[in-house]
Amino acid sequence: MSGQIEQILAVDRLTMRFGGIVAVNALSFAAERGKVTALIGPNGAGKTTVFNCITGFYKPTSGTMRLTHDNGTVIALERLNDFRISKQAKVARTFQNIRLFPGMTALENLMVAQHNALMRASGLTFLGLIGAPSWRQAEQRAIDLSTVWLRRVGLIERADDAAGNLPYGDQRRLEIARAMCTEPALLCLDEPAAGLNARESGALGELLLSIRDDLGTSILLIEHDMSVVMEISDHVVVMDYGVKIAEGTPQHVRDDPKVIAAYLGADEEEAIAVMESGT
Amino acid sequence: MKAPSSAPFQPARTAGAVFILKKAVISALVALLLFSLMIGVRTEAGPEGRLIYWTRFDELAAIVALVFGGSIIIELLRQWIGPLGAERIVPRWLQGLMEFAGRWLGPALLACAILVPFIFYDQRYILDLGILVLTYVMLGWGLNVVVGLAGLLDLGYVAFYAVGAYSYALLAQSGIPYPTFIAVPPFVSIDFLHLGTWSFWVLLPVSGILAAFWGVLLGFPVLRLRGDYLAIVTLAFGEIIRLVLINWQSFTGGPNGISAIPRPSFFGIPLTPADDGFAARFGLEFSPSHRIVFLFYVILALALLTNWVTIRLRRLPIGRAWEALREDEVACRALGINITTTKLTAFATGAMFGGFAGAFFATRQGFISPESFTFHESALVLAIVVLGGMGSQLGVALAALTMIGGFELFRGLDQYRMLVFGFAMVLLMIWRPRGLIGHRAPTVFLEKNQAISSDLVKEGHG
Numbered sequence: 001m002s003g004q005i006e007q008i009l010a011v012d013r014l015t016m017r018f019g020g021i022v023a024v025n026a027l028s029f030a031a032e033r034g035k036v037t038a039l040i041g042p043n044g045a046g047k048t049t050v051f052n053c054i055t056g057f058y059k060p061t062s063g064t065m066r067l068t069h070d071n072g073t074v075i076a077l078e079r080l081n082d083f084r085i086s087k088q089a090k091v092a093r094t095f096q097n098i099r100l101f102p103g104m105t106a107l108e109n110l111m112v113a114q115h116n117a118l119m120r121a122s123g124l125t126f127l128g129l130i131g132a133p134s135w136r137q138a139e140q141r142a143i144d145l146s147t148v149w150l151r152r153v154g155l156i157e158r159a160d161d162a163a164g165n166l167p168y169g170d171q172r173r174l175e176i177a178r179a180m181c182t183e184p185a186l187l188c189l190d191e192p193a194a195g196l197n198a199r200e201s202g203a204l205g206e207l208l209l210s211i212r213d214d215l216g217t218s219i220l221l222i223e224h225d226m227s228v229v230m231e232i233s234d235h236v237v238v239m240d241y242g243v244k245i246a247e248g249t250p251q252h253v254r255d256d257p258k259v260i261a262a263y264l265g266a267d268e269e270e271a272i273a274v275m276e277s278g279t
Numbered sequence: 280m281k282a283p284s285s286a287p288f289q290p291a292r293t294a295g296a297v298f299i300l301k302k303a304v305i306s307a308l309v310a311l312l313l314f315s316l317m318i319g320v321r322t323e324a325g326p327e328g329r330l331i332y333w334t335r336f337d338e339l340a341a342i343v344a345l346v347f348g349g350s351i352i353i354e355l356l357r358q359w360i361g362p363l364g365a366e367r368i369v370p371r372w373l374q375g376l377m378e379f380a381g382r383w384l385g386p387a388l389l390a391c392a393i394l395v396p397f398i399f400y401d402q403r404y405i406l407d408l409g410i411l412v413l414t415y416v417m418l419g420w421g422l423n424v425v426v427g428l429a430g431l432l433d434l435g436y437v438a439f440y441a442v443g444a445y446s447y448a449l450l451a452q453s454g455i456p457y458p459t460f461i462a463v464p465p466f467v468s469i470d471f472l473h474l475g476t477w478s479f480w481v482l483l484p485v486s487g488i489l490a491a492f493w494g495v496l497l498g499f500p501v502l503r504l505r506g507d508y509l510a511i512v513t514l515a516f517g518e519i520i521r522l523v524l525i526n527w528q529s530f531t532g533g534p535n536g537i538s539a540i541p542r543p544s545f546f547g548i549p550l551t552p553a554d555d556g557f558a559a560r561f562g563l564e565f566s567p568s569h570r571i572v573f574l575f576y577v578i579l580a581l582a583l584l585t586n587w588v589t590i591r592l593r594r595l596p597i598g599r600a601w602e603a604l605r606e607d608e609v610a611c612r613a614l615g616i617n618i619t620t621t622k623l624t625a626f627a628t629g630a631m632f633g634g635f636a637g638a639f640f641a642t643r644q645g646f647i648s649p650e651s652f653t654f655h656e657s658a659l660v661l662a663i664v665v666l667g668g669m670g671s672q673l674g675v676a677l678a679a680l681t682m683i684g685g686f687e688l689f690r691g692l693d694q695y696r697m698l699v700f701g702f703a704m705v706l707l708m709i710w711r712p713r714g715l716i717g718h719r720a721p722t723v724f725l726e727k728n729q730a731i732s733s734d735l736v737k738e739g740h741g
Contacts (some may be wrong), residue, residue, distance in 0.1 A: 056612075057609075092614075093613050100610070101603050103605075103735045105723075112614060115596050115599070115614060115615065116615050116616075156725075162731040165735065
């Protein structure tokens with residue numbers, strides 16, 4: 001915004017304890033508006049826990065998470081719980097293990113995502129029940145928005161197929177489209193490239209970049225596929241054992257000895273992947 | 280036939296005679312053990328209360344031999360025919376025929392239902408049976424919202440049926456209470472508005488609203504529960520309502536119930552032989568059938584209203600949220616759907632229809648007592664929903680017709696009735712494990728409206 005770097009999400013000293021285990025320890029980082037921020041780290045570093053705190057599935061033990069909308073509204077995410085994060089703070093998320101509604105069609109999945117807007121339009125169901133024209137228009141608009149997203153993720157041909165019948169890669173993309181149908185300010189993706197082949201993750205990277213560039217949606221990303229991280233991230237935060245060990249541009253992070261050590265200590269292959277990929 | 284394709288069948292046929300015999304002997308032994316006391320020894324109370332018994336070893340031997348032979352035959356059949364899948368039990372042509380029928384079944388059933396009073400005008404038994412079936416169709420459709428769409432297993436649905444029935448019965452007898460302001464302390468007194476011949480039509484929505492209120496009341500404590508735990512709490516809720524009805528004698532009449540509940544009127548015109556009655560007004564000869572036919576159409580209209588509202592709700596965001604809740608609760612939360620209100624509205628909507636049905640039941644019977652609202656009713660309605668195919672409106676109607684109508688149809692079979700019924704259910708569950716109509720119709724589509732296979736649709740877990 002007018003050249004000034006603005007933070008959409010500021011996480012400050014976030015701590016999450018499960019009994020005696022400290023999963024996330026005083027983690028601070030920021031995500032910039034209209035940028036892709038990646039959260040990486042070896043398995044068990046606490047990345048998904050951070051995600052669950054941001055998206056309201058966990059209540060953090062301490063720390064603050066401030067979300068700033070582009071109209072200047074500041075929302076303290078740690079004070080909101082589950083569905084309000086998506087409804088009021090406009091934070092959408094996808095899941096590491098895909099969570100679509102398998103028995104509903106691709107189109108229906110996207111319609112469910114527009115629940116809150118449609119609930120208002122249907123006059124809390126009553127206007128919809130009598131089939132008011134305003135409701136019919138709102139429904140058509142929702143179908144149109146869904147169609148736009150189905151086209152965007154290349155699933156328009158399969159709009160009327162059950163989500164559970166789609167191939168794995170398509171399900172991943174449908175889940176992203178569903179999250180985008182909530183019209184979020186911040187999109188949180190938990191390992192979107194997991195289980196995708198090289199060509200599919202390439203397409204995924206392009207999709208995410210187009211979301212960032214065309215809509216200006218900020219993206220927060222957990223990813224293990226370093227080629228995706230290096231290609232699309234503007235900023236990388238590296239975690240290990242619940243604390244931040246490095247952050248910066250992808251190039252900067254890749255050369256950081258602490259990051260290499262963390263990956264080496266955890267898994268030799270991953271360390272090599274970090275060093276070699278993204279070039 | 281090419282050689283490789285027939286090869287896989289070869290090993291199955293060569294299962295040894297020893298194996299078959301061994302299996303048959305084991306079956307026969309189990310039969311001997313079971314039936315030696317059940318059939319082998321017969322006891323009876325003698326003339327002076329003494330126990331007399333005699334043995335029936337020949338019958339026992341016949342049974343054991345039958346089991347032995349049957350086991351061999353089944354084993355041989357299994358090897359010749361191959362594994363018994365759904366396709367083998369129900370022939371393909373029959374399945375094709377049923378798919379064709381499926382398209383026209385709904386409208387045909389509706390037409391039949393409308394014509395029933397014309398065809399069977401003088402047959403009170405058929406009309407009463409029709410009313411009973413339609414009541415269960417309505418209850419099934421009501422419970423379908425909770426169990427079929429929202430995936431919340433409710434074993435206490437009869438509670439809302441009871442709330443509706445008692446609401447109607449009590450309010451119709453006392454009139455609707457309302458406060459009046461008076462000059463002397465305590466300044467407010469309660470007066471009662473008597474509704475006369477309109478009581479059924481005014482109190483029907485009131486009963487539905489009261490039942491919905493109780494649905495929300497039940498919903499709150501069970502919001503956090505899932506699966507088995509939810510089922511147990513709803514079961515308990517149903518029992519609590521029944522026990523309160525039995526024990527709160529001064530209010531509900533206890534086990535004696537409530538009698539002389541006002542009958543419904545033809546929109547204000549009583550269906551009586553009196554001068555201002557329905558027959559006299561319309562210049563007809565009085566017949567008790569008028570009321571039965573009228574009741575038939577009332578419950579048909581109520582059931583169709585339930586159906587219409589449910590179909591409509593499915594296409595609204597709330598209905599989609601119910602189904603999404605059944606599919607994946609966590610994903611719903613991530614999409615900003617308020618789980619609490621979504622579950623509560625499902626409970627309330629289902630309960631409201633239960634309340635309507637209850638009010639109708641009370642006005643039809645003219646007498647209600649807690650005995651009509653036992654767990655058996657809840658189980659029956661749930662069985663209708665599950666057999667019909669959870670979430671399918673047509674399936675529920677078919678299941679209600681089969682369950683309630685079937686019970687009557689096989690009345691002649693006496694004690695074998697349950698046997699026939701059990702056998703039919705086992706067959707159905709092999710053939711259609713997800714109910715009569717197991718597939719799900721999408722609520723919105725772009726190009727083609729294709730049904731979704733039941734394998735993908737979740738049953739819900741909470």
